[in-house]
Amino acid sequence: MTQDTNKNRQIVLAQRPVGAPDANTLRLETSDKPVAGAGQMLLRTEYLSLDPYMRGRMNDSKSYAEPVAIGAPMVGGTVARVVTSDVEGFSEGDWVLSFNGWQDYAVSDGAGVTNMGTDPAHPSWALGIMGMPGLTAYCGLLEIGAPKAGETVVTAAATGPVGATVGQIAKIKGCRAVGIAGGGEKCAHAVNELGFDACIDRNATDFEAQLAAACPDGIDVYFENVGGAVLAAVLPLLNPFARVPLCGLVSQYNATSLPEGPDRSGAMLGAFLVKKIKVEGFIVWDSFPNHYPRFAKEMTDWIKEGKIKYREQMVEGLEHAPDAFNGLLEGRNFGKLVVKVGAS
C-alpha cells in the first residue's frame, strides 16, 4: 500500500489508550486528497517523525499541548514536498519541514513551515539530528547542563537521537560521556561508533554497580529523558551542584497509575537540596525559541568534521507507523525512528 496521488491515507486516534497503545488505539482511514484554497498550499508527506512525546498527545489531559481529538489524525513532524502553492515563498517541488501529522497530504497556510529548498542533502535529517531532537540535545546540554571540560555527563537512551547527540556534544566539550541503553548491541554502538567513554546496559542485573564504576568521579550532568529505575540509579551518584536537564520521562508514558510506594518524592527533593542540584524541565521550542540558527550552524560544522554521527532507523510505509511507535515506547528502535511515507 503506497502513497496515492488522489487519496489521502490518515492514521487517526480511534480511542485513548489505557497503558500501552494497542490495536484499537489507532485506525487507518482513507479519504479524498484535500484541496488547497487561496493563500494555501498542498503538502505531500515524504517522511514522518516518530517521537515519544506523541504518547502524551493521546491522553485526554493537557500535557505539552492540546490532546489529539478522537477521530483526528495523529500529530507529528514531517518532511514534505509542495504539490501546489498559493503561499509566498513556497513553490511546487520545494522540500519543507512541516507538521502534517500521520497522513499523506495536508493543507497549510505556511505558518510554522520551514522551506528546505529544492535539493536538501539529507531531507529526513530535519526530523532528527538537524531538527527537534538535535536541538533538544544541544540546548538542554549546553544551556541547562552547562558542562565544563573534565566533568562527567550521563545520558539515558544513548543511541536515540537525543541521547546520542548529548553524548557526542559532551565529548566535543571535553567531558567524560557515559551512556545508558537497552542491550549490548546499543551499548557497543554508543562506545564504538559514537565515542562514548562507556555505555551501561540498563537491563544488566548489576546495572547500578556498573554505572557507579563507569562514573568514578560522580555525575555532574544527567540528561534526563527516561525517569524510573535509571533515575533511581543516577541520583546517588550526582555530585554537588549537578545539573539535570529534563526533557522526557519515556519510562512512564504508558503508566496507568502511580507506582507502588513508598513515596520517594520527598527523598528526591532532599537529595536535590543537600547536593544543591538544579533540575529544569524544558520543551525545546518553548524554552529556546531563538536558538535554532546557532545550533544549525554548529551542528552542520560538527557533522562535516565527523565529530557527530547520526543513525536513522527508517520504516517503510505509513501503515507500519503504529507498530513502530509502540516499539519506540518499549525501546525496540535503534536510532532515530522515521517513517518513509512518500512514494518517491
Added chain:
Amino acid sequence: MTQDTNKNRQIVLAQRPVGAPDANTLRLETSDKPVAGAGQMLLRTEYLSLDPYMRGRMNDSKSYAEPVAIGAPMVGGTVARVVTSDVEGFSEGDWVLSFNGWQDYAVSDGAGVTNMGTDPAHPSWALGIMGMPGLTAYCGLLEIGAPKAGETVVTAAATGPVGATVGQIAKIKGCRAVGIAGGGEKCAHAVNELGFDACIDRNATDFEAQLAAACPDGIDVYFENVGGAVLAAVLPLLNPFARVPLCGLVSQYNATSLPEGPDRSGAMLGAFLVKKIKVEGFIVWDSFPNHYPRFAKEMTDWIKEGKIKYREQMVEGLEHAPDAFNGLLEGRNFGKLVVKVGAS
C-alpha cells in the same frame, strides 16, 4: 542558671535521635572555661541561633556537612564577645559573629569569625535578618526565583526569618506575595505586619482551596522550605516556567522512614517537565559565597526605609535551647528563634 565567668556550659549530642529529638538526645555538661593559647582568642557566647538545619547534623549521615560527633557540643551560629585575644583584628570587648555552638565559651583562631565592632545596633540580628536566614531569602528569591513584577511568589513558613523576608522582598519587587503559615495568628501577622497579600493557614481543612483562591494567576515562584503536604498543594498551581528555590524541607527532618505510597516522585518530575519548571537546591554559603556585601547594603537600606520588618523570638537561657529547638521543628516558634545565652 546563668552564664558563669569560670565554667563552660555545653549542650552536647548524647545520642542520635530516631524521629523527633527527645530528652535523651541532648545533655547539658559543665566543664572548666577553655583557655586560649598563642594566636587564639576566647569568645563568650551572647546569642545562639536555632535553625532547622541543625536537625540534619544530629544524624549519622553526611547531609549539608559532617554530623556532630556523639559527646560533642551541638554546632550553631552565635553572636559573641571577645574575652581575650591574641588574634590580629580582634580586641577584648568586640562583638563577633562566630560559630561557637551551643556553649558559653569557645576558643578561635579567627577563621570564619566576623568582627561586628564594639557597638552594633542589633547584635542578635546578625543571626537572622542580617545573617544566614536573610541571605538565604535574598539569594534564593532573587538569584534562583528571579521574580518579575506582577508575578505571584508563594512561600511557606511565612513568619519564619526566611519566609518573612522572601515575602517582603517579593513585595519590594512588585510581586503578589502569598504566605503559608501554621495558625491564624501567624497568618494575620504576615498580612497585617509584613504586608503579604494573603497568608493561608496550612492547618485549615480547605487549605488547598484557599491557596488556589489566593493565587488566581497561578504561582510563578515557590520558595520551598517545608516540603510534604504544602508542596503537594502548590504543585498543581505552578505556572509554566515557574522557579522553585529549594532551601529546606523541614516537614521531613524528623521522618524515620519514607512516607507511604504511591510513589509520587515520577509524577512530580512529570509536572516539572510539562510545565518547564526549574527546581534548584541551594545552601546559601556554598551556593552564593560572594553575595553577602551586596545583600547587607540593600537589606540595611530596606530596613531603614521600613520596607522590611523583622520579628525575633528570644528564649532566655542556654538550658532552654533543646525545648526551643524541638518547638522550631514543630512550628511552635513565631519569628526568628534566638537563645540569649550571655549574662549581660
